[in-house]
Amino acid sequence: MAGVRVLVGTRKGAFILTSDSTRERWDVSGPHFAGWEIYHVKGSPVNPNRLYASQSNGWFGQLIQRSDDGGATWEPVGNGFVYDGIPGTHQWYDGTQHPWEFTRVWHLEPSLTDADTVYAGVEDAALFRSVDGGMTWQELSGLRQHTSGPSWQPGAGGMCLHTIKLDPSNPARIFVAISAAGAFRSDDAGTTWQPINRGLRSEGIPDQDAEVGHCVHSITLHPSRPDVLFMQKHWDVMRSDNAGELWHEVSGNLPSDFGFPIAVHAHEPETIYVVPIKSDSEHFPPDGKLRVYRSRTGGNEWEPLTNGLPQSDCYVNVLRDALAVDELDSCGIYFGTSGGQVYASADSGDSWAPIVRDLPAVMSVEVQTLP
Amino acid sequence: MIRVLLPAHLRTLARLKGELELQVEAPITQRSVLDALEASYPMLRGTIRDQVTQQRRAFVRFFACEQDLSHEPPDAPLPDAVAAGTEPFLIVGAIAGG
Numbered sequence: 001m002a003g004v005r006v007l008v009g010t011r012k013g014a015f016i017l018t019s020d021s022t023r024e025r026w027d028v029s030g031p032h033f034a035g036w037e038i039y040h041v042k043g044s045p046v047n048p049n050r051l052y053a054s055q056s057n058g059w060f061g062q063l064i065q066r067s068d069d070g071g072a073t074w075e076p077v078g079n080g081f082v083y084d085g086i087p088g089t090h091q092w093y094d095g096t097q098h099p100w101e102f103t104r105v106w107h108l109e110p111s112l113t114d115a116d117t118v119y120a121g122v123e124d125a126a127l128f129r130s131v132d133g134g135m136t137w138q139e140l141s142g143l144r145q146h147t148s149g150p151s152w153q154p155g156a157g158g159m160c161l162h163t164i165k166l167d168p169s170n171p172a173r174i175f176v177a178i179s180a181a182g183a184f185r186s187d188d189a190g191t192t193w194q195p196i197n198r199g200l201r202s203e204g205i206p207d208q209d210a211e212v213g214h215c216v217h218s219i220t221l222h223p224s225r226p227d228v229l230f231m232q233k234h235w236d237v238m239r240s241d242n243a244g245e246l247w248h249e250v251s252g253n254l255p256s257d258f259g260f261p262i263a264v265h266a267h268e269p270e271t272i273y274v275v276p277i278k279s280d281s282e283h284f285p286p287d288g289k290l291r292v293y294r295s296r297t298g299g300n301e302w303e304p305l306t307n308g309l310p311q312s313d314c315y316v317n318v319l320r321d322a323l324a325v326d327e328l329d330s331c332g333i334y335f336g337t338s339g340g341q342v343y344a345s346a347d348s349g350d351s352w353a354p355i356v357r358d359l360p361a362v363m364s365v366e367v368q369t370l371p
Numbered sequence: 372m373i374r375v376l377l378p379a380h381l382r383t384l385a386r387l388k389g390e391l392e393l394q395v396e397a398p399i400t401q402r403s404v405l406d407a408l409e410a411s412y413p414m415l416r417g418t419i420r421d422q423v424t425q426q427r428r429a430f431v432r433f434f435a436c437e438q439d440l441s442h443e444p445p446d447a448p449l450p451d452a453v454a455a456g457t458e459p460f461l462i463v464g465a466i467a468g469g
Binding site: 034036060062 | 378380381383384414416417418419422423428430431464465467
């Protein structure tokens with residue numbers, strides 16, 4: 001029977017939630033890696049039982065864990081993330097130059113075609129790839145060595161490469177996003193990169209429409225139309241219809257266009273979801289109401305989704321990797337909060353319920369639709 | 372045999388309970404003990420010292436015989452009691468919130 005597996009990374013461990021396709025009752029396993037920060041857990045689309053997890057803490061650094069049985073058991077694999085060559089420097093918060101230093105893995109993106117190939121987005125911003133199931137890692141250093149690299153600067157959470165999108169129709173095309181450098185695209189499987197930030201405007205940088213320097217929070221695409229990209233920027237929800245060559249704003253009637261995650265419906269490429277947050281200094285929903293906003297028109301026209309979500313006194317945040325969808329019909333939507341709840345909708349967002357609550361602060365949510 | 376006590380998170384990672392014992396070739400130093408430890412438990416690589424620079428991670432400390440040895444040179448001999456196996460070499464996560 002088809003089912004769903006929800007992979008939840010939290011500040012103090014990973015949790016795995018499973019349900020059959022009704023999505024009514026959920027089993028919770030965990031904490032896995034109790035006490036560690038789990039920035040991200042993601043499964044291979046080729047082999048759903050192959051999972052990768054990013055495990056770290058301030059004392060003992062970065063580990064990568066791998067499971068071949070859907071998260072029942074785990075094995076630590078390679079954690080040697082060594083920048084290619086002499087890393088050089090990037091811009092620090094105060095405008096001075098600062099050495100590139102590896103801190104942690106923010107995001108793991110398994111290949112669409114090979115369960116042993118997986119990409120890692122790291123802080124300080126760089127892209128690594130493993131082709132042996134995470135045992136060894138090699139930097140795709142053309143990204144970090146882009147001529148704009150020394151001008152990249154950290155966002156409040158660090159200078160992280162947090163988003164990796166693989167184009168299902170073109171194996172050579174990869175999109176990434178970095179806070180606060182912007183979005184980049186490779187058309188040669190990660191060897192060379194170009195910034196794709198034309199059309200973005202950001203008030204926090206000296207040149208508001210600069211080629212790089214934008215705090216992109218997340219980008220997403222629908223696999224059937226990989227040239228159409230949707231972006232949640234620090235402020236502004238953006239859309240590109242030409243693989244990032246040019247962006248235009250689609251914030252429309254959102255109560256706030258600040259936020260972190262953005263997702264697209266599994267079966268409706270023009271239906272997208274964001275979670276508005278009040279501001280960059282007040283990381284909670286406007287008016288204390290937790291609302292997911294849905295646009296069925298690819299942006300600009302948004303409707304609040306509130307049924308089952310707290311509509312008073314709610315001051316949680318939803319981080320950039322903490323919103324995901326399943327592929328069932330109707331599409332399931334899932335998000336996790338800094339308050340430790342994971343909310344789910346089995347009807348494309350029309351109604352919601354917590355499928356687990358009182359976890360540690362949720363950092364990431366990924367969903368696998370199981371055959 | 373050299374006795375080593377790991378912090379709880381690293382015991383879990385290495386699937387150990389309590390102290391471990393290592394066969395270490397002389398001289399008995401921080402470096403030789405950590406080399407032997409990482410050879411026996413490869414999952415610990417990078418968790419105690421940087422994989423490239425071999426520098427102790429900032430929030431990890433080395434204690435033995437009621438002394439803080441964290442800032443001793445990595446090739447300095449460890450106390451005789453550690454080398455003789457009568458005292459453990461303690462690898463400690465610094466006390467901090469989190």
